[in-house]
Amino acid sequence: MSTSLSNTSTVRAGRWVYGASVALLCAWVLVPIYLLLVNTLSSPAAVSGFPKSFVPEFDTASLEFFAGFSGMVSALINSIYVAAITMVLSIVIGAPAGYALSRFDFKGKELFRLLILLTRAFPLPLLALPLTVMFIQVGLDDTIFGLALVHTTLAIPFAVLITFSLFSGIPVELEEASWTLGCTRLTGFRYVVLPLILPGITASAIFAFVISWNEVFAAAVLTIENRTLTAFLLQNLDTSPLHLKFAGGFILVVPALVFIFAVRKYLFAMWGIANR
Amino acid sequence: MAEILIKNVAKKFETYQALSDINLTISDREFMVLLGASGCGKTTLLRIIAGLETATSGEVWIGGKRIDHLPPKDRGIAMVFQNYAVFPHMTVFENIGFGLRMQKQPEAVVQERVKRTASLMHIEQLLGRYSGELSGGQRQRVAVARALAMEPDVILMDEPLSNLDALLRLEMRAELKGVLAESETTAIYVTHDQVEAMSLADRISVMNRGEIVQAATPMEVYRNPAAEFVAGFIGNPPMNFVVADRAENHQWRVAGEHYSGPKSDEDQIHFAIRPEDVVIAETGLDARVRLVEPLGAHLHVTCDVGGRMFRAVLDSGLEVKAGDHLKLQPQLDRIRWFDKNTTKALEV
Numbered sequence: 001m002s003t004s005l006s007n008t009s010t011v012r013a014g015r016w017v018y019g020a021s022v023a024l025l026c027a028w029v030l031v032p033i034y035l036l037l038v039n040t041l042s043s044p045a046a047v048s049g050f051p052k053s054f055v056p057e058f059d060t061a062s063l064e065f066f067a068g069f070s071g072m073v074s075a076l077i078n079s080i081y082v083a084a085i086t087m088v089l090s091i092v093i094g095a096p097a098g099y100a101l102s103r104f105d106f107k108g109k110e111l112f113r114l115l116i117l118l119t120r121a122f123p124l125p126l127l128a129l130p131l132t133v134m135f136i137q138v139g140l141d142d143t144i145f146g147l148a149l150v151h152t153t154l155a156i157p158f159a160v161l162i163t164f165s166l167f168s169g170i171p172v173e174l175e176e177a178s179w180t181l182g183c184t185r186l187t188g189f190r191y192v193v194l195p196l197i198l199p200g201i202t203a204s205a206i207f208a209f210v211i212s213w214n215e216v217f218a219a220a221v222l223t224i225e226n227r228t229l230t231a232f233l234l235q236n237l238d239t240s241p242l243h244l245k246f247a248g249g250f251i252l253v254v255p256a257l258v259f260i261f262a263v264r265k266y267l268f269a270m271w272g273i274a275n276r
Numbered sequence: 277m278a279e280i281l282i283k284n285v286a287k288k289f290e291t292y293q294a295l296s297d298i299n300l301t302i303s304d305r306e307f308m309v310l311l312g313a314s315g316c317g318k319t320t321l322l323r324i325i326a327g328l329e330t331a332t333s334g335e336v337w338i339g340g341k342r343i344d345h346l347p348p349k350d351r352g353i354a355m356v357f358q359n360y361a362v363f364p365h366m367t368v369f370e371n372i373g374f375g376l377r378m379q380k381q382p383e384a385v386v387q388e389r390v391k392r393t394a395s396l397m398h399i400e401q402l403l404g405r406y407s408g409e410l411s412g413g414q415r416q417r418v419a420v421a422r423a424l425a426m427e428p429d430v431i432l433m434d435e436p437l438s439n440l441d442a443l444l445r446l447e448m449r450a451e452l453k454g455v456l457a458e459s460e461t462t463a464i465y466v467t468h469d470q471v472e473a474m475s476l477a478d479r480i481s482v483m484n485r486g487e488i489v490q491a492a493t494p495m496e497v498y499r500n501p502a503a504e505f506v507a508g509f510i511g512n513p514p515m516n517f518v519v520a521d522r523a524e525n526h527q528w529r530v531a532g533e534h535y536s537g538p539k540s541d542e543d544q545i546h547f548a549i550r551p552e553d554v555v556i557a558e559t560g561l562d563a564r565v566r567l568v569e570p571l572g573a574h575l576h577v578t579c580d581v582g583g584r585m586f587r588a589v590l591d592s593g594l595e596v597k598a599g600d601h602l603k604l605q606p607q608l609d610r611i612r613w614f615d616k617n618t619t620k621a622l623e624v
Binding site for chain 2: 171176177178179181182183191192
């Protein structure tokens with residue numbers, strides 16, 4: 001009797017801690033985003049005034065200002081171009097590597113997996129200066145393609161790891177069955193593997209897109225005329241009034257959030273959590 | 277004609293010798309079962325024939341053509357996998373027709389053959405479903421139908437029934453035998469289940485440690501095992517072995533009794549008899565009963581004969597209990613002899 005009582009109270013306490021942790025984690029992410037939203041949709045007076053309101057005024061003046069801001073649209077287009085090139089390159093290069101990691105045994109496979117992650121170990125500021133010098137030498141400085149190359153380098157490790165986990169999730173027997181049914185390695189991939197991993201590949205592509213979209217340091221260092229949105233906003237918001245900083249931040253955060261939300265299932269899969 | 281010839285095939289994984297010098301001929305339309313415990317190399321051999329694995333050395337011939345350098349698709353084979361390998365993004369119809377479409381068969385042929393093999397496997401009503409909507413047994417049927425629809429020279433099956441529950445396995449076993457006999461295809465079937473092997477095979481190849489120990493008809497393998505391994509692997513309970521000491525004139529002394537046996541120079545050999553080939557009599561092997569298991573139709577009696585465990589399957593009407601002393605008389609024409617060192621069968 002007493003044990004069952006203490007058990008229920010332990011379970012109840014456990015649930016409480018669990019619920020509280022979840023709420024705390026959610027708040028940690030959601031509160032800043034909510035405040036960003038409130039301030040974006042408030043008039044300049046409300047943003048710099050006190051006390052703060054926690055309900056937005058639905059004043060779109062700040063956003064409208066950005067829509068008409070010169071250079072804004074071309075920066076947005078640059079961002080999309082760079083992100084799109086990054087997306088294509090990182091899948092074209094990353095997916096075959098992921099396939100090889102999942103299907104073939106080769107010498108140094110474990111080391112190779114480690115090295116993929118190691119590319120993220122060097123801070124970008126360390127690489128940016130030599131890269132800039134090199135890009136100037138070959139004429140890639142201040143170009144969309146040059147910046148996309150740097151972003152691809154940043155996105156490839158994730159593309160490789162996500163596709164590796166996708167390919168590993170497809171039983172090798174399915175491929176073997178296709179070979180015994182008249183397929184070559186290539187047509188087997190085309191008719192059996194590709195249709196099965198296409199949603200995951202799409203997700204991994206979107207993730208690469210977001211990495212490029214969010215990247216600011218390389219973009220700021222490597223471009224002058226052809227700024228991407230992040231670099232453009234960084235340059236201009238620094239000297240802007242507070243309400244415009246909020247609105248600029250909002251413009252940057254929302255697309256990334258939407259994309260990540262769309263592909264969350266596959267990102268979980270990458271970290272080894274079952275994606276059912 | 278699809279005779280299969282396997283010549284001196286060997287396979288080495290790094291340092292592990294999975295197969296050593298396999299030689300086997302499988303005649304056209306024969307149902308050959310590769311039987312052995314896990315790790316004996318039976319699946320590796322099947323995969324080498326399929327082209328999913330390359331042999332380290334040796335040759336594979338199908339229908340008079342050497343095929344070990346060809347990719348799987350050009351070998352005239354179809355394969356049924358242990359975990360079915362039904363494509364999850366295709367309907368049952370598309371699965372069965374996949375191979376035919378890869379061969380660029382006219383659509384009319386695809387339609388006709390898919391429908392025919394589906395009705396053969398009793399899955400016509402499932403043609404529009406996806407594999408996720410099928411039970412394990414139904415998936416297995418799709419996998420077999422997909423292989424049969426190719427009308428291959430050779431059909432290869434890798435433990436196709438091992439993932440099914442016991443009742444379904446019995447049902448599918450009987451059905452497979454009928455369907456394959458009708459299709460007139462040469463079949464190679466890998467299993468670790470001796471009952472499956474006995475009931476399906478025209479011939480069984482018993483494998484152990486990367487070698488074929490014996491390749492013969494089921495009854496031959498059962499009655500005249502070529503080595504102690506085969507005798508111990510096939511039959512439930514397996515064959516009994518008792519140490520036999522040399523007496524004079526090819527006579528051997530076994531647990532207090534003399535039997536005439538082979539002309540061997542050894543001082544000791546092994547006497548062997550199947551559990552069901554002994555009866556209780558006035559004279560025979562000295563046996564002390566350790567355990568009695570009444571199984572309804574029979575009595576499984578575990579005894580001690582010549583210091584070794586000996587199992588007898590006796591009539592269930594007998595009154596036998598643990599501790600009894602029995603005389604077990606073997607049926608003389610069923611006695612087999614094995615060399616103690618080489619474990620090979622000895623001719624009488």
